[in-house]
Structures are given as structure tokens and as C-alpha cells.
Amino acid sequence: MTLYQKLAKRLREHIQHDFYKPGDKLPSVRQLAQEHGVSISTVQEAYRQLEQELLVEAKPKSGYFVCQQKKDNLPSVSRPPQRPLEVSQWEEVLNMLMNRSNQKGVQLQHAMPDMKAPTLKPLLKTLSDLAKQKPELGLSYSDIRGREELRTQLCRLAVASGCQLHPDDLVVTSGCQEAISVCLRAVTEPGDIIAIESPSFYGSMQAIKAANLKAMEIPTHPETGMSIEALELALDQWPIKAIFVTPTCNNPMGYTMPEEKKERLYKLAQSYDIAIIEDDIYGDISFQFPRPKTIKSFDNDGRVLLCSSFSKTIAPGMRVGWIAPGRYRDKVTHIKYVSSSMCPVFPQLAIAKFIRLGGYTKHIRQIRQHYEKQRDHLLNAIKAYLPSDTRVSFPDGSFILWVELNPNIDSMKLLEKCRAEGVSFAPGPLFSATGKFRNCFRLNFSEQSLEKREWAIKVLAKIITDFNVEKNK
Amino acid sequence: MTLYQKLAKRLREHIQHDFYKPGDKLPSVRQLAQEHGVSISTVQEAYRQLEQELLVEAKPKSGYFVCQQKKDNLPSVSRPPQRPLEVSQWEEVLNMLMNRSNQKGVQLQHAMPDMKAPTLKPLLKTLSDLAKQKPELGLSYSDIRGREELRTQLCRLAVASGCQLHPDDLVVTSGCQEAISVCLRAVTEPGDIIAIESPSFYGSMQAIKAANLKAMEIPTHPETGMSIEALELALDQWPIKAIFVTPTCNNPMGYTMPEEKKERLYKLAQSYDIAIIEDDIYGDISFQFPRPKTIKSFDNDGRVLLCSSFSKTIAPGMRVGWIAPGRYRDKVTHIKYVSSSMCPVFPQLAIAKFIRLGGYTKHIRQIRQHYEKQRDHLLNAIKAYLPSDTRVSFPDGSFILWVELNPNIDSMKLLEKCRAEGVSFAPGPLFSATGKFRNCFRLNFSEQSLEKREWAIKVLAKIITDFNVEKNK
Numbered sequence: 047m048t049l050y051q052k053l054a055k056r057l058r059e060h061i062q063h064d065f066y067k068p069g070d071k072l073p074s075v076r077q078l079a080q081e082h083g084v085s086i087s088t089v090q091e092a093y094r095q096l097e098q099e100l101l102v103e104a105k106p107k108s109g110y111f112v113c114q115q116k117k118d119n120l121p122s123v124s125r126p127p128q129r130p131l132e133v134s135q136w137e138e139v140l141n142m143l144m145n146r147s148n149q150k151g152v153q154l155q156h157a158m159p160d161m162k163a164p165t166l167k168p169l170l171k172t173l174s175d176l177a178k179q180k181p182e183l184g185l186s187y188s189d190i191r192g193r194e195e196l197r198t199q200l201c202r203l204a205v206a207s208g209c210q211l212h213p214d215d216l217v218v219t220s221g222c223q224e225a226i227s228v229c230l231r232a233v234t235e236p237g238d239i240i241a242i243e244s245p246s247f248y249g250s251m252q253a254i255k256a257a258n259l260k261a262m263e264i265p266t267h268p269e270t271g272m273s274i275e276a277l278e279l280a281l282d283q284w285p286i287k288a289i290f291v292t293p294t295c296n297n298p299m300g301y302t303m304p305e306e307k308k309e310r311l312y313k314l315a316q317s318y319d320i321a322i323i324e325d326d327i328y329g330d331i332s333f334q335f336p337r338p339k340t341i342k343s344f345d346n347d348g349r350v351l352l353c354s355s356f357s358k359t360i361a362p363g364m365r366v367g368w369i370a371p372g373r374y375r376d377k378v379t380h381i382k383y384v385s386s387s388m389c390p391v392f393p394q395l396a397i398a399k400f401i402r403l404g405g406y407t408k409h410i411r412q413i414r415q416h417y418e419k420q421r422d423h424l425l426n427a428i429k430a431y432l433p434s435d436t437r438v439s440f441p442d443g444s445f446i447l448w449v450e451l452n453p454n455i456d457s458m459k460l461l462e463k464c465r466a467e468g469v470s471f472a473p474g475p476l477f478s479a480t481g482k483f484r485n486c487f488r489l490n491f492s493e494q495s496l497e498k499r500e501w502a503i504k505v506l507a508k509i510i511t512d513f514n515v516e517k518n519k
Numbered sequence: 520m521t522l523y524q525k526l527a528k529r530l531r532e533h534i535q536h537d538f539y540k541p542g543d544k545l546p547s548v549r550q551l552a553q554e555h556g557v558s559i560s561t562v563q564e565a566y567r568q569l570e571q572e573l574l575v576e577a578k579p580k581s582g583y584f585v586c587q588q589k590k591d592n593l594p595s596v597s598r599p600p601q602r603p604l605e606v607s608q609w610e611e612v613l614n615m616l617m618n619r620s621n622q623k624g625v626q627l628q629h630a631m632p633d634m635k636a637p638t639l640k641p642l643l644k645t646l647s648d649l650a651k652q653k654p655e656l657g658l659s660y661s662d663i664r665g666r667e668e669l670r671t672q673l674c675r676l677a678v679a680s681g682c683q684l685h686p687d688d689l690v691v692t693s694g695c696q697e698a699i700s701v702c703l704r705a706v707t708e709p710g711d712i713i714a715i716e717s718p719s720f721y722g723s724m725q726a727i728k729a730a731n732l733k734a735m736e737i738p739t740h741p742e743t744g745m746s747i748e749a750l751e752l753a754l755d756q757w758p759i760k761a762i763f764v765t766p767t768c769n770n771p772m773g774y775t776m777p778e779e780k781k782e783r784l785y786k787l788a789q790s791y792d793i794a795i796i797e798d799d800i801y802g803d804i805s806f807q808f809p810r811p812k813t814i815k816s817f818d819n820d821g822r823v824l825l826c827s828s829f830s831k832t833i834a835p836g837m838r839v840g841w842i843a844p845g846r847y848r849d850k851v852t853h854i855k856y857v858s859s860s861m862c863p864v865f866p867q868l869a870i871a872k873f874i875r876l877g878g879y880t881k882h883i884r885q886i887r888q889h890y891e892k893q894r895d896h897l898l899n900a901i902k903a904y905l906p907s908d909t910r911v912s913f914p915d916g917s918f919i920l921w922v923e924l925n926p927n928i929d930s931m932k933l934l935e936k937c938r939a940e941g942v943s944f945a946p947g948p949l950f951s952a953t954g955k956f957r958n959c960f961r962l963n964f965s966e967q968s969l970e971k972r973e974w975a976i977k978v979l980a981k982i983i984t985d986f987n988v989e990k991n992k
Contacts, residue, residue: 161655178651182634184836186835222858227858252853256857348763384728385700387697387838390836
């Protein structure tokens with residue numbers, strides 16, 4: 047046992063025996079180093095280990111704390127069908143998308159960030175200044191790979207997730223949806239099979255459907271993501287062409303795959319010589335600090351296509367996403383060009399400046415803390431009001447969580463009744479290729495006031511109780 | 520022979536015998552009606568007939584004029600290979616696109632509109648006001664079909680091209696490139712064959728390539744477009760799934776398919792039960808007034824997918840296009856959603872207001888006249904400086920024309936030499952699925968000053984002469 051492992055073991059025991067209680071501040075790195083006569087980096091390594099175990103969490107400028115929530119009621123490990131299947135559910139997705147405009151009531155269904163943050167003001171100012179002072183920039187064609195100013199800043203940001211990129215390694219897209227859609231088309235042929243997490247974001251699954259691919263859903267653990275063992279079995283059995291994963295702050299489950307598992311996933315893809323499309327859209331709003339590494343950070347042969355955007359960190363209306371396509375750059379550039387030609391210039395320039403002047407980092411630091419508080423509040427409300435057999439994810443980033451109800455309850459029917467009362471959520475079947483997860487749904491905790499959200503959870507609780515009463519009649 | 524045909528015959532003879540010379544004003548409708556004792560509508564019908572024959576042209580608020588240019592040196596009718604082929608030329612297209620940023624010299628290669636027009640000012644003002652006063656509108660998600668304000672105004676505009684549309688019949692896209700790409704994917708399966716004009720715009724051909732389709736190039740007449748007879752033969756011989764055409768102000772040839780031919784094309788598609796994707800991107804800047812009808816205007820069973828955008832009429836940087844997808848609406852909505860989710864809001868709202876307050880119509884009226892003058896100037900320069908065996912298109916709209924040189928001359932080699940002198944154009948092979956049209960190229964007449972453009976044509980002339988001298992050594 048190494049020094050840091052020993053230290054980690056001791057701290058773990060202290061936490062498990064309630065010497066340090068949930069929410070408590072832990073000793074500082076310097077303090078522990080002195081106490082135990084070890085180096086600063088040993089203590090840091092020990093804390094890193096405990097962070098990965100989700101026992102402690104770092105808060106910027108405050109130090110380490112014992113994690114607030116105990117995760118004893120996580121959703122089950124998913125058990126999807128063991129064969130590639132076509133994606134269905136478009137009608138249901140469309141129905142939900144069209145419902146966006148109807149803004150009455152408490153909308154917990156869309157993964158929309160908090161866009162009222164005062165830290166966004168400098169960005170908005172730049173945007174309106176650009177439109178006023180340099181309208182000609184907004185009129186003409188630009189580089190099809192995106193503005194170099196932005197690509198340069200994206201490379202700066204990528205360092206935090208362990209990536210060394212060059213501006214030429216990037217292609218700017220119209221949001222992450224275009225990034226994913228382009229990457230899918232770049233690495234597959236129609237009819238191919240693609241491995242995905244179960245559950246998975248409906249936008250990517252619909253892109254899989256539109257690209258005429260089949261989805262092989264892989265069992266997924268609510269704390270650590272896609273099962274590597276199950277993936278390996280599937281790779282042995284089926285001619286899988288690529289893996290699509292959202293390993294950091296997963297949508298809808300909120301988990302972050304531990305770093306060593308990310309590396310194993312990469313090596314597995316390498317041994318089967320297939321591509322990985324990695325969706326990192328929530329990566330920057332992880333509650334861990336520094337933010338988790340991407341799978342892309344392990345990529346030494348260009349097989350990982352990293353997709354992301356500012357839709358969750360800044361605002362979806364910006365429509366600024368990007369791809370780090372590795373060895374698939376030429377194909378990706380081609381498909382991006384035919385898909386929608388180049389992207390609008392103003393949002394690119396405004397975001398580039400926002401990052402360059404430090405506004406983005408400041409915004410992320412604040413919004414991350416805000417979301418973490420919102421998460422705890424929503425988890426408490428769920429614990430207080432929903433039935434005791436409710437299971438719920440413990441997102442360590444993002445602003446969405448996943449609720450698993452008693453298998454008796456159909457979330458589609460539940461949604462119908464909730465909508466009538468002015469409450470809405472994203473029903474589970476949208477996140478499955480074949481309409482599974484009927485007793486699950488996704489909630490956001492970004493938008494509404496605490497009071498409204500608590501009210502919505504009470505409404506939900508009441509409707510679930512009525513459901514059960516009806517069932518038992 | 521009907522009354523209007525008799526009148527048209529008489530006027531035609533007068534023009535052919537130089538009683539009215541090119542550029543002359545013709546008698547007013549009222550005057551002719553009195554003179555010949557016929558109704559106003561009979562005279563209008565006669566003029567309409569002569570307009571279609573391209574003998575006369577209407578100028579808004581001024582009346583009818585004899586067409587300026589005699590079209591005795593049009594490019595040849597194209598003779599593409601008589602079988603479906605895969606599209607190549609991506610490298611060459613990319614090379615040209617990447618060259619955009621290098622703005623030195625005289626760039627005649629890109630189909631970029633004149634964006635310095637003072638009539639665009641109200642639009643730019645609205646854009647910067649929106650960014651300043653309602654930043655929140657630019658942040659959040661919007662209707663995936665596009666803002667209703669814009670779709671309503673698009674329906675108003677469509678009336679001019681003979682279409683009765685409802686806002687629900689439209690889907691807003693990220694420019695015409697996305698519109699075309701989405702439509703291709705909505706009406707075909709990978710491996711299908713699609714009939715196209717020869718030459719065709721490289722952007723649509725690359726979309727055909729990316730959708731894994733084969734292109735069946737159909738012989739195309741430089742004045743009236745795709746040969747209906749050749750198309751019918753191809754439809755008999757091959758399982759063609761859809762027809763892609765740019766029948767109004769074609770890119771690169773500039774022709775407008777006569778109305779009755781458009782109707783025949785529609786009926787042919789109907790009898791083979793296939794779809795038509797109609798690209799109308801230059802339709803509003805036709806030099807005819809009222810603007811020509813679309814094929815969509817004949818569509819009574821929803822098989823025409825009309826694609827357009829404001830990239831040529833306002834500015835490409837707006838990235839606002841749209842589709843009137845007819846019976847394919849649901850599929851188109853799905854593919855648009857997966858392709859890039861919804862479009863940015865500000866440009867949509869700004870353009871909607873620009874149309875609603877009459878700014879768009881005013882802008883179009885002025886820019887159309889401007890382009891027509893530029894065309895005549897460029898045609899004169901070509902006649903004055905390029906070799907006498909040069910053939911050139913006679914665009915009746917848009918701001919691009921097509922030049923066919925002596926078959927000895929390779930436009931790719933020519934381009935290399937021209938670039939070294941600071942002059943560039945779009946070489947012919949880009950407009951063919953298989954690199955044909957080597958002795959052709961496309962020029963724009965939108966951007967540069969008259970002097971610069973004339974200088975560029977002189978440079979071109981000099982290099983062509985040197986080419987010939989070298990050949991004859």
C-alpha cells in the first residue's frame with residue numbers, strides 16, 4: 047500500500063465512522079501533510095482518490111468537504127435488450143420539443159441552463175457591441191471550420207480536461223447536436239451498429255436513427271457509466287462500428303465515469319479498432335475541481351471524436367458547438383460543410399472574447415456552485431415528498447437528475463396528468479431506443495425558483511399517490 | 520392564332536428587324552391596347568410571351584424594353600455521361616472554400632451578394648437593437664420549425680412566386696445548404712439515384728455525395744435548363760428517386776426554365792411518382808418582374824420540396840434558410856432536428872421585421888437593378904477582352920455567369936496562373952460530378968468595383984493568350 051493509499055484509507059474510515067459528517071469541512075492539504083509527515087502531492091492524491099469514490103468533494107477556494115448526500119437509493123443498473131435495434135420514439139420526442147413554446151406552469155423537462163446569471167453580462171454586451179459596431183462581420187461567409195479566434199480559445203479550455211489540441215484540430219458546429227450528427231455520419235455507413243449507454247440522450251439517439259444506424263444499448267451503472275465488461279461482450283458478438291458515450295456528467299444519469307474506466311474504455315476501442323464519439327457537453331459544469339478528464343485526453347491515435355458546445359454552460363441559443371475529430375478531420379469537415387456550411391460569426395467572436403478575458407471561467411465557477419446547491423435542494427425535496435421506494439441519481443455535475451419510480455408507474459401517463467396541473471418532465475421512454483424506462487423520468491434543476499420546484503415535486507407526489515390508490519382499488 | 524399571339528408576333532418582327540433596337544423602350548401597355556384595339560390583358564399576355572423568349576424585359580415602374588444583349592454565343596448544351604455516378608471533387612471544393620479567407624486581389628469565385636447596399640441598413644439596425652434590448656431572446660431554445668413571425672412573412676413572400684403556403688408548411692434551416700441536405704436525406708435512402716442538372720452547384724453535389732447517393736447528370740440547355748426529354752429517357756432507364764433542380768436563375772448557368780417547362784417537369788415527376796427538390800435561392804433576384812413562378816407553384820400533391828434562403832438576397836452570414844417540404848414535412852422536421860436542432864433567433868426576428876415593414880421588397884428592387892447593370896458591364900468586358908471563341912451565359916437573374924473557353928484550355932491550370940496575379944474564379948470541374956467542364960468557369964459580378972473587375976478580365980485575357988501561344992509552340 048502506497049503512502050497516499052494509506053492516507054486515503056484512514057480518511058475513508060473517519061468518514062464512514064461519522065468522525066467527519068456529511069457536509070463537514072475536511073482538514074486542509076497543508077495541515078494533513080504536516081500531521082502525517084507526507085508531501086503535499088501525496089495528500090492531493092489521497093483526496094483525488096476519495097473524490098473518485100464520491101466520498102469527498104472539492105469546493106474551489108474552500109477546500110475539501112464530506113459529500114452531502116448518501117447515495118443509498120440510486121437507480122438500478124440498466125438491463126437493455128442484448129441485440130442491436132432501431133431507434134423509435136420520434137413522435138414522443140417531437141411532442142416534447144413542440145411543447146417548449148407553451149411556457150406556462152413549472153417546466154422541468156428541458157435541459158436548459160440558468161440564463162439569468164449576472165456573470166453572462168459581459169458576453170451579452172460583446173454580442174450587442176459586435177452587432178452595432180461591426181455589422182459587416184455578421185454578413186459574410188467565414189472559415190468553414192469556424193473562426194480561428196474561437197478555436198484558439200477552445201484549445202486553451204481543453205487543457206483543463208487533459209487535452210493538448212491545436213486550432214487546426216477543431217471544427218466549429220451549430221451546437222452539439224450538429225457535432226454528434228456529423229460525427230456519426232463520419233465514422234459509420236448506413237446499416238452499421240453503434241454502442242450506446244442505456245439510458246441515452248434522445249437527441250443523439252434520434253441522430254442515430256436519422257443516420258440509418260442500429261443502436262446496441264449497453265448496461266450502464268448509475269455511478270460509473272457504461273459497463274466495460276458488457277461492452278466487451280457486445281463487441282465480441284456484433285460488428286459494432288463505434289461507441290457513443292457521454293462519460294462526464296452523463297445525460298440523463300449524471301454520473302461521471304472514473305478516469306481509469308475511461309482509459310479502459312479507450313483501450314478497448316483501440317483493441318477492436320473502432321471509433322469513440324465522446325459527448326462532453328456538461329463536462330465544464332462538473333462539481334469536481336479540477337474538472338474530470340475526457341476520454342479524448344487518453345487518445346494517442348486519433349480515434350476519439352470529442353463533441354461539445356456552449357449550450358449547457360452558456361446558452362443553447364448561441365448555437366456554438368465544436369468537434370475535435372482526431373484522425374477523422376477531413377471527413378468531418380466535409381460533412382459539416384454539406385450539413386449547414388459555416389456557422390454565424392457573432393456568437394463565435396463574442397464567446398472567444400468571453401473566454402479570453404476570463405469571463406467564461408468566472409461564470410463557470412459561479413454557476414457550478416449554484417447548480418450543486420440546487421441539486422441538493424431537489425434531492426431533499428424528492429426524499430421528503432416522493433414515495434419511499436423512489437430511486438434517484440446523484441449527479442456530480444450538470445443540472446438534471448433521473449428518477450426511477452415503482453415499476454408499476456407509467457411515466458407517460460404520469461406526464462399527461464402532471465401537464466394538466468402545470469408540471470412537466472422528460473419521460474423515461476425518450477431515453478431508450480425501444481421505449482424502456484417507462485417508470486423513469488428526468489428533471490432539471492436549473493431554471494425554476496426553489497419554491498416553484500418544491501411545489502412541482504409536491505404536485506408530482508400527489509399524482510403518484512393517486513396513481514397507486516387507483517391501482518390498488 | 521389568338522389576339523395576344525398576333526400582337527406578340529408583330530412586336531417580335533419589329534425587334535428582329537431592328538425597328539426597336541436593344542435597350543430601346545417599347546410602347547406602353549395602354550398605348551398598344553389603344554393602337555391595336557385590344558384589351559390591356561391581351562397586351563400584357565403578349566409582353567409576357569416575349570419576356571419568356573427573352574426578347575423583352577420589364578423594368579419596374581419604367582415599362583418594357585428590348586433586351587440589351589444578343590445571346591449568340593451561349594455555352595453549349597451539356598452532354599454528361601449517360602449513367603448514375605458518384606460525386607467526386609471534394610478536394611477541389613475544399614481548396615476553394617479555404618481560399619475564402621485570403622482576401623487579396625480580385626475574387627470573382629464566390630457567389631457572395633453585394634452586402635454594402637444601403638437598403639440593408641434597417642435590418643442591421645434591428646439586429647443590433649435586438650442584441651441590446653432583448654438579449655434573453657438570443658439565449659434560449661426556440662421552435663424547431665423556426666420562429667412563427669418569420670414563417671408568416673415567408674408565406675407572404677411566397678405569393679410572388681405563385682405559392683399559397685401556411686406557416687405550418689415551413690421549416691426554417693441554417694441556410695439553403697442545410698435545407699438541401701435535409702431534403703435529400705428526407706426523400707432518399709443511401710444508394711439511391713438522384714437526377715441533377717449539368718452543370719450543378721457544387722454545394723448540392725457534395726450533399727449528394729455525403730448522403731451516399733449517386734448523381735444522374737441530365738443534359739441541360741443554357742437558356743431553358745434541364746432537358747425534359749433527356750430526363751424522361753433517364754427515368755425510363757434508371758430507378759431515379761428524386762430530381763434536384765435550380766430552375767430559376769440557375770447556379771452556375773443563370774437561365775430560368777420557362778414556366779410551361781416547369782409545369783412539364785412537375786407532371787413528369789408526378790407520372791413517375793418521384794419527388795422534386797427545388798432550389799430557389801436566387802429566385803427573388805430574377806431580373807424579370809413579377810419574379811418567375813416556382814415549380815412548387817404547380818404542386819398539388821406535395822411532392823415538391825422548395826428550398827431557399829436569404830444568403831443571396833440579404834447576406835450568407837445570416838444563415839437563414841427554409842424548406843416548404845410538402846408531404847415530407849414530418850421527415851424533414853425530424854432530420855432538421857437531428858441535423859442541428861433549432862436555428863438562432865435574432866436573425867429570424869430581424870428578417871421577419873425587415874420583410875413586414877417593406878424593407879426587403881425595397882432592397883430587392885434596388886439590388887436587382889444593380890445586378891442587371893453589373894451583368895451587362897461584365898458581358899461587355901468579356902466580349903471586349905476574352906478570345907472571340909469564348910462562350911458566355913446570359914443570366915436573367917443572380918450575380919454569377921458561366922464562361923466556356925476553347926476546349927484546349929484547362930481552367931484548373933488557368934486558375935493557378937490567375938491566382939498568382941491576384942485574380943480568382945470558380946473552375947468548371949467543381950460543378951460536375953466527375954470533373955467535366957474543364958474549359959469552363961464561373962464569375963460573380965456582385966462584389967468588386969467596375970474598374971477592378973475590368974482589370975481582372977484583362978488579366979484573364981492575357982493569361983489565356985499566353986496559354987494559347989504556349990500550346991502552339
